[in-house]
Amino acid sequence: MHREDAWQILLDYTQEERTRKHGIAVEAVMQAYARLLHEDEEKWGIVGLLHDFDWEIHPTEELHPMEGSKLLAARGVPEDIRYAILCHAPFLGLEYRSTMDRAIYACDELSGFVIACALVKPDRSLSSVEPATVRKKMKDKAFARGVRREDLVNGARDLGVDLDEHIRFVTDALKPVAHLLGVNP
Template structure:
């Protein structure tokens, strides 16, 4: 019988497979963005679930990069976690490293914001404040257009994510920046 996960349990699972500070910080950033969108999009009662999906989305990436979004399914099933959690986590790799399609709005948000939070986070590190708190949309758009900046952040995935959500790219950029600003740690 699968069960729901608490945030503390999700963190314990994440840190069993991830040790690098960069990966842990990225997971927490995506968690906070997912929690923000849960509330913004009318899924407030699901905030914990959305947050845990964000926290665990790269569960297998550090130890099993060649099996990303595949190995996590196996690991989570061994822990008897909910199938909807497993599907949601794996779906952010759709068309990239797995064939689990994002169907729920939450899964589409995760797909769209994963790469984008990395790009915005990298842009923040270039600022004197090292923070998104004083960043404007025009700065994000400029960095997005500069293919040499944060070259590892796949702009096509971000664009596909916006399309899946039915949002203009600028709306996705703006809302994700707002979501990151809502967490004072960013």
């Protein structure tokens, strides 16, 4: 599978710009981790790009991402990519089979949370986001209310990285695509 194919799937199933931007953000972070770990950047990026492709048509835990996985299978998406996408949903209780499975869980919510932190900065800049900024916002239950804080912590733990290092890594990985996300690098 190639990135262009994944992008077309995302376009076919999403209408909301924020869903597409989130896919681009998680794609960038997954690719950065793949580079760091000497893994397949395109494959890892595709997992990031597609992980929420079905959210608009299946916006409940009962359906997303299980029903989406069926749609991907019908479009010929490889099993390891589909399985990793399922792993971003901790409520499914799946066992990780690969580092890619761990990485998508670790990168999904944190990518969105870091961008939210940047958007409330006066300069709307990722450069203004530090681990301390993110940790402080994690304590504010009203901020990015939909993000489960335990997923941020557990994702880093499951990936085997320190949370502050993970926050810094995610923030840096987002900078090259910042112009596509509505924030400054």
